[in-house]
Amino acid sequence: MSTRDSIQDWLATDGLAWLHLAKTLFAAFIAMGIAMRFELPQPRVAMTTTFVLMQPFAGMVLAKSVYRFAGTALGMLAALVLGAVFVQQTELYVLALTAWVAACIALAVRHRQFRWYGFVLAGYTAALIGIPAVTDPNGLLIATLSRGAEVMLGIVCSSVVSALVFPRHASATLAQTLARRQARFASFAADVLRGRLSRIARERRFADFVDEIVGFEATRGFAAYESPAMRSGHRGLAGLNSAFMDACARLHALDQSMKRASIARDALAPFLEELARIFEHDALDVHLREYKATLATRLDFTTSAELLYRFVDDTLRYVSISIGEPSNERMASRYEAKTSRFVIAATFVRTGIVIAATAWFWIVTAWPSGGHAVIGATLACGLSSASARPSKFIAQMTMGAAIAIVTGYLFLCHVYPAIDGFTLLCAMLAPPLAAGAFLAMRPASAGYGIGFCVFFCLLAAPDNRIVYDPDLLLNNGLAIIVAMLAAAIACAVVVPPRTQWLVGRTLAQLRAMAALACEGKLAGLGERFHSGTHDLMSQLRGLLVRRSREHRHALSWMLVTLEVGQAMIDLRHEARTLNVQRFPDALRIAWSTSFARVLRDIAVLFRQPDSGTLRRAISSVVASIIVAESMLDEGHDVRRVLAYLHVVRSALVDPDAPFDARHR
Structure with a gap:
């Protein structure tokens, strides 16, 4: 040198x-x-x-x-x-x-x-x-x-x-941080799609993204004081971080679906490999657009295929915002810190x-x-x-x-x-x-x-x-x-921050974010859900010793909360657009009743996780799946509803999930 x-x-x-x-x-x-x-x-x-x-x-x-x-x-x-x-x-x-x-x-x-x-x-x-x-x-x-x-x-x-x-100026550092984060996410996504990482390695990488998301919000907040340009782009940066949280959650849900269904991974292997190569390409946005344009016609919308499509869609939204393209979607709501x-x-x-x-x-x-x-x-x-x-x-x-x-x-x-x-x-x-x-x-x-x-x-x-x-x-x-x-x-x-009781309360509030996904108002719910979940996990990462049993337990709860909570938000959106008037009265009543039970029992499960609430939640989801399957001939939107119900069910019955008493 x-x-x-x-x-x-x-x-x-x-x-x-x-x-x-x-x-x-x-x-x-x-x-x-x-x-x-x-x-x-x-x-x-x-x-x-x-x-x-x-x-x-x-x-x-x-x-x-x-x-x-x-x-x-x-x-x-x-x-x-x-x-x-x-x-x-x-x-x-x-x-x-x-x-x-x-x-x-x-x-x-x-x-x-x-x-x-x-x-x-x-x-x-x-x-x-x-x-x-x-x-x-x-x-x-x-x-x-x-x-x-x-x-x-x-x-x-x-x-x-x-x-x-x-x-x-923080604005220059912010641009460098975004470029490094996007490169790390692309490399991580390619490794996940190819199944190269162990479960512990994946969890640690997702945990690192939590710190980056919270740190980005802090940097974005004080960068707005530096120039009128940064203040005018303040909401755009908020949308960028929101899109990144969505993409991370989609990647985790897709990874879990592939892990639980080897048949689906084998069937989607060519598509996953193609997408992994795209993430390793420099012109990520161009190739993602081409990939998304052909994906819907090449795949039947089973559970894993739907998750793959939504992951590509959210990642494309994140990449588009990062390169400054105008978005037709409503801007993200304000990042909400939770304590x-x-x-x-x-x-x-x-x-x-x-x-x-x-x-x-x-x-x-x-x-x-x-x-x-x-x-x-x-x-x-x-x-x-x-x-x-x-x-x-x-x-x-x-x-x-x-x-x-x-x-x-x-x-x-x-x-x-x-x-x-x-x-x-x-x-x-x-x-x-x-x-x-x-x-x-x-x-x-x-x-x-x-x-x-x-x-x-x-x-x-x-x-x-x-x-x-x-x-x-x-x-x-x-x-x-x-x-x-x-x-x-x-x-x-006197009640130190790291005392087990106080950490447990913070963890309970993190779990309650899944209940918010079931009960909160749909307008801006995704942003509130993701920001609150990541912020609470960031606090727990500061309280718990890294790589300890307690830290991994909290991380497991964050990941399952993200997976189920995002699926419930998607499910509520799809159910809202579902034209139930075309169904027979008995089927329409059965769907409304079963869907209401799913929302109630999932919220109760995450607020009070035990074997009883877990069994009730699984039963409610299975009942809704049975009703949704009877409506499959009525339209494409029903298949999306069914896909998200399967995501929730597979997350609840996953033996690695923290619902089981042995993990709590």
């Missing part, structure tokens, strides 16, 4: 990380300098904002800034209202503030991605402003305005630096216990640094709420905070007194802050980096008027460490 190629490779990999690091420090020092020039009380708050806010892409920073601005404004308002209602009533004020913070963090868990941070800021800002007001209620208004100005300054500096200094209400309630309870216990100890002991302990507990609960392992994340933050206290002590005693001038100040602050920001960029060490940067800025960063009081620094730091350790213990003991 030549020197030029090596440089380009470095710029495309490690160079981007160093660029992000330099931009983060630049934004932090600009925010600190402006805050000092305007003589704001605590420039450190502006610095802290930039470290929390900076992201690799301009759209990520702008999206985060919007929600941070809204969350900060809401937190300021809450601090003022609670301070006015509970003036000079310390216990009631702290209790109300605890309830507010716990509610905000619980809502952050419900509304994830960048909306998560808006709710976290609404709670944290109220605590940051309101806790000092417990001992000084007369300074509440001034503290609110000052803190708001400092936070807004950090937001502006982060946004300007990210957008103007060597900006990186179990039990997870939200557990987060509220856990956060409330931690903050209330810390605040109670502060009040009854008149601890001088107790206010910092409450703020530390609030930060720990808020910043860890998005983690699947909050106790581990808080432990990392605690270690980072401990290192920040030691570093801050050295700066306060030896560095600040020996330097003069803003330039030299920035030069001395750059090495430790760069080290913390570097750690924060890596998922495995993010807790250490965030803990160091946030608490170094809050405890030891310079203000316009530096107070050289090492004892105060150590006392406040010790209070924060104690509070965070208590928060880590609470997160490990």
Whole structure:
């Protein structure tokens, strides 16, 4: 490799990380300098904002800034209202503030991605402003305005630096991601059609697609902030991701049908091989159109043939949208993220216990640094709420905070007194802050980096008027460490996210998506079903150990939910277009009754899976198949209905399905 190629490779990999690091420090020092020039009380708050806010892409920073601005404004308002209602009533004020913070963090868990941070800021800002007001209620208004100005300054500096200094745009990365995803899907589809992959390998590849689907939604969300073109194409990208979810579900259903019926695989072998070669061809869209045009005339619409046709149809829709062709179909509805209400309630309870216990100890002991302990507990609960392992994340933050206290002590005693001038100040602050920001960029060490940067800025960063009081620094730091350790213990003991009961509730909500396919309104049902199922599985993948028995069990439920749920949606669409008026009255009544039983019993099965509900669901489907077979001479659309009924029946009787008690 030549020197030029090596440089380009470095710029495309490690160079981007160093660029992000330099931009983060630049934004932090600009925010600190402006805050000092305007003589704001605590420039450190502006610095802290930039470290929390900076992201690799301009759209990520702008999206985060919007929600941070809204969350900060809401937190300021809450601090003022609670301070006015509970003036000079310390216990009631702290209790109300605890309830507010716990509610905000619980809502952050419900509304994830960048909306998560808006709710976290609404709670944290109220605590940051309101806790000092417990001992000084007369300074509440001034503290609110000052803190708001400092936070807004950090937001502006982060946004300007990210957008103007060597900006990186998520839209370019999004295009590359889509190209790689389409290539991986085409290769995977060819392997599945040829039967080259084992069951475990197929399941893992489908699970990887879950992460890609959820990650794409996050990227699509903040890319819309970068340019008018991305905002105008926002719904098109949503349709693209929806089409990809449909194609993945169709591929899985086709694969299961081939696995369960060897005769069908042998009969369709020439068509499967032809389609596999098409997926290996560069002009995928052209060849898929030709293949689809001749497929209907070459195949009788048995179950497997119908699934093959629908897979080709959905894949062609996905490829067409990806190359920018206009679609005649209604655009996809909004991606719906799902969070179990039990997870939200557990987060509220856990956060409330931690903050209330810390605040109670502060009040009854008149601890001088107790206010910092409450703020530390609030930060720990808020910043860890998005983690699947909050106790581990808080432990990392605690270690980072401990290192920040030691570093801050050295700066306060030896560095600040020996330097003069803003330039030299920035030069001395750059090495430790760069080290913390570097750690924060890596998922495995993010807790250490965030803990160091946030608490170094809050405890030891310079203000316009530096107070050289090492004892105060150590006392406040010790209070924060104690509070965070208590928060880590609470997160490990009080209904932790990975507890079996809570994971079971999330899994139950995933299964309930099949019930939604049976009972929900048909308009936009496919998009709601797929987005909810994939989002819940993404949460379970974060909670469970990869390749463990529990993870594979959850993945089995996701795949059978996708298979049966998609078949039920297709069945409902076909039944809706079925002209039942041409049937005799007895046959029409028998079909309506049996179909209603199928919808009811499938929904009950996925809500309460056991041997009894499984037998009833199988009986209902078989009864509907018998009725549908008696209508076969009445038209082609009946064969489609019968095909989807066979898909559901084969999924229910599959010995590898998780319905059986031995698998649960």
